[in-house]
Amino acid sequence: MHLTKIEEEMLAGKMGPAIELAMKTIVQMGAGLDAERLVPTEGSHLGNVDLLRRCTGYVGIVEKFVELGAEVQIPTSVNPYPADPSNSESPPIPEVFQGSSPLEDHYRKLRVIPNWTCTPYLYGNIPRFGQHLSWEESSAVIYVNSVIGARANREPILMDLVSAITGRTIYGGLHIDENRRGEILCNVKVKVLKPDNFAVIGYYLGKICGTAIPVIDGIQEKASISSLKNMGAAAASTGAISMYHIPGLTPEAPTIEKAFGNGKPVEIVEIDDRVLKKTKEEMSAAGTGGDIDIVGVGCPHYTFNEVASIARLLKGKKVKDGVQLWICTHQGAIELAKEQGIAQIIKEAGGRLFSGCLYCLHTVNPYADMRLMSDSGKICYYRRAVYGSQRECVAAALSGRA
Amino acid sequence: MRQVILKGRGLNGGVATGEALVAKPINFFGAYMQGILSGKLTHIEDTKHELYGKSLEGKILVFPFSIGSLAGGVSLLEAIMQGVGPKAVINTKTDSVLLAGPVFARVFYGIEVPVVDSLDGDPMKIIRNGDILTVDGNRGTVQVRHRE
Numbered sequence: 001m002h003l004t005k006i007e008e009e010m011l012a013g014k015m016g017p018a019i020e021l022a023m024k025t026i027v028q029m030g031a032g033l034d035a036e037r038l039v040p041t042e043g044s045h046l047g048n049v050d051l052l053r054r055c056t057g058y059v060g061i062v063e064k065f066v067e068l069g070a071e072v073q074i075p076t077s078v079n080p081y082p083a084d085p086s087n088s089e090s091p092p093i094p095e096v097f098q099g100s101s102p103l104e105d106h107y108r109k110l111r112v113i114p115n116w117t118c119t120p121y122l123y124g125n126i127p128r129f130g131q132h133l134s135w136e137e138s139s140a141v142i143y144v145n146s147v148i149g150a151r152a153n154r155e156p157i158l159m160d161l162v163s164a165i166t167g168r169t170i171y172g173g174l175h176i177d178e179n180r181r182g183e184i185l186c187n188v189k190v191k192v193l194k195p196d197n198f199a200v201i202g203y204y205l206g207k208i209c210g211t212a213i214p215v216i217d218g219i220q221e222k223a224s225i226s227s228l229k230n231m232g233a234a235a236a237s238t239g240a241i242s243m244y245h246i247p248g249l250t251p252e253a254p255t256i257e258k259a260f261g262n263g264k265p266v267e268i269v270e271i272d273d274r275v276l277k278k279t280k281e282e283m284s285a286a287g288t289g290g291d292i293d294i295v296g297v298g299c300p301h302y303t304f305n306e307v308a309s310i311a312r313l314l315k316g317k318k319v320k321d322g323v324q325l326w327i328c329t330h331q332g333a334i335e336l337a338k339e340q341g342i343a344q345i346i347k348e349a350g351g352r353l354f355s356g357c358l359y360c361l362h363t364v365n366p367y368a369d370m371r372l373m374s375d376s377g378k379i380c381y382y383r384r385a386v387y388g389s390q391r392e393c394v395a396a397a398l399s400g401r402a
Numbered sequence: 403m404r405q406v407i408l409k410g411r412g413l414n415g416g417v418a419t420g421e422a423l424v425a426k427p428i429n430f431f432g433a434y435m436q437g438i439l440s441g442k443l444t445h446i447e448d449t450k451h452e453l454y455g456k457s458l459e460g461k462i463l464v465f466p467f468s469i470g471s472l473a474g475g476v477s478l479l480e481a482i483m484q485g486v487g488p489k490a491v492i493n494t495k496t497d498s499v500l501l502a503g504p505v506f507a508r509v510f511y512g513i514e515v516p517v518v519d520s521l522d523g524d525p526m527k528i529i530r531n532g533d534i535l536t537v538d539g540n541r542g543t544v545q546v547r548h549r550e
Contacts, residue, residue: 021509021510024509025505025506025509025510028414028505028508028509029498029501029502029505032412032413032414032496032501032505032517033413033496033498033501034411047472047473048473051435051438051439051473052438052473052476054438054439054440054441055438055441055476055477055479055480056441056480056483056484057476057479057480057482057483057506057507057510057511058476058479058480060510060511061506061510064510096439096440136472137472138472153498154472154499155472155498156472156474156475156476156498156499156502157472157473157475157476157502158475158476158479158502158506159475159498159502170498363435364439
């Protein structure tokens with residue numbers, strides 16, 4: 001593998017022992033995978049911290065870097081903790097996540113941006129077009145590649161960390177122009193397209209595309225930041241999609257032809273109302289109807305607009321006794337919601353607005369055994385749940401019935 | 403005992419000999435999630451996987467590729483650290499998520515778990531459970547001694 005002069009110096013320890021150790025690891029990974037060279041990255045995002053707090057291997061590596069006085073060399077953010085312990089709105093924290101994690105303190109020492117969100121591209125670590133990144137978190141990777149036109153592969157946990165310390169990752173995949181072209185044309189032809197359809201479209205796309213890049217036409221009109229976030233997160237869960245194009249909307253697809261790099265699609269698929277209906281049923285692995293214990297929304301973190309829209313639905317209403325309504329977002333949106341008085345509306349309705357990780361909370365007890373409803377395609381893939389749009393989720397929280 | 407030598411690519415160095423355990427694609431995070439949360443890993447806990455209830459300890463793990471979570475490598479690292487991981491890994495095609503486990507185990511903890519892929523014969527067809535394998539991650543070779 002070719003290394004630049006600076007990379008050789010990093011490997012030889014000229015920039016200190018932390019960078020030397022991180023570089024040694026990246027070079028072994030790159031050599032093993034037959035990479036031609038490394039690529040400088042301008043940002044990193046670290047995967048889940050609290051799930052790994054008892055992993056001796058992971059914690060030991062982070063501790064080693066702290067001991068060596070490492071600091072991240074590029075803007076590096078971090079995924080959410082299960083629930084912000086300083087927020088009284090947070091739900092009771094499951095036993096496995098109680099007490100402080102040594103990792104949170106280590107990350108502060110490494111100068112990681114303490115934004116604790118899975119949507120760092122909206123809060124705390126916003127990339128621009130064309131930047132190469134070394135990001136973990138599949139829902140964020142698909143967003144920055146597609147919507148922003150930054151260049152990132154799904155970095156494995158551990159590689160995100162050593163990339164942050166060196167500002168380098170392995171050159172390959174979506175760092176390379178020709179690997180960013182569309183492969184499958186997906187025509188969305190539904191009678192009335194709603195913002196809620198995006199998570200369902202993404203869920204279906206992930207299954208049929210696998211690792212291929214879809215070019216999605218027919219959704220331009222309703223493609224808000226929130227919709228695109230939700231579609232990508234679902235697609236990156238059911239499949240290994242890391243990028244999509246939307247002609248006339250995403251930056252590398254000014255036209256359909258350009259989205260395919262002036263080539264032809266290898267496959268053309270259509271999404272109609274029938275596909276949406278069938279996919280929705282599939283997303284509800286816990287079955288439809290019946291009683292609901294928890295309604296959980298905001299995976300990935302709700303945007304401020306999504307928080308505002310759920311607050312409008314909740315205004316003057318009351319969540320049914322015995323039912324929990326969890327709304328997860330980042331700290332920035334919580335501050336805005338407090339400022340606008342909508343945090344108060346949610347609180348008065350009996351909902352919990354907090355910064356945390358629905359995925360982490362919902363997969364451990366006591367919450368794992370409860371009957372859950374969500375508007376998240378990602379949650380509906382990873383855990384048995386009932387799928388519903390935001391409006392349907394609110395209705396279920398108020399009535400206790402799916 | 404019939405013997406075959408397969409040649410391919412060595413992705414992580416070291417030499418190991420042990421009994422083959424052949425399996426379908428694995429999501430290592432799903433395989434060990436409860437153990438990762440509790441701090442003690444033992445066997446594969448993924449009820450949907452054919453290796454459910456089995457331990458990889460002392461085995462040479464043969465499977466096509468890893469799937470799922472980007473925490474797969476760090477989960478495999480933890481299994482290796484706690485002494486319940488495989489002695490070596492053979493894949494049809496190894497990806498960066500999986501490789502992170504053995505590479506970080508070597509660089510940070512000096513534990514060698516050789517990894518070999520892209521062999522000149524399909525390991526999923528040639529290797530059977532219980533075959534005795536010697537994996538050389540430096541040269542990228544696998545010696546297969548078929549169990550009668």
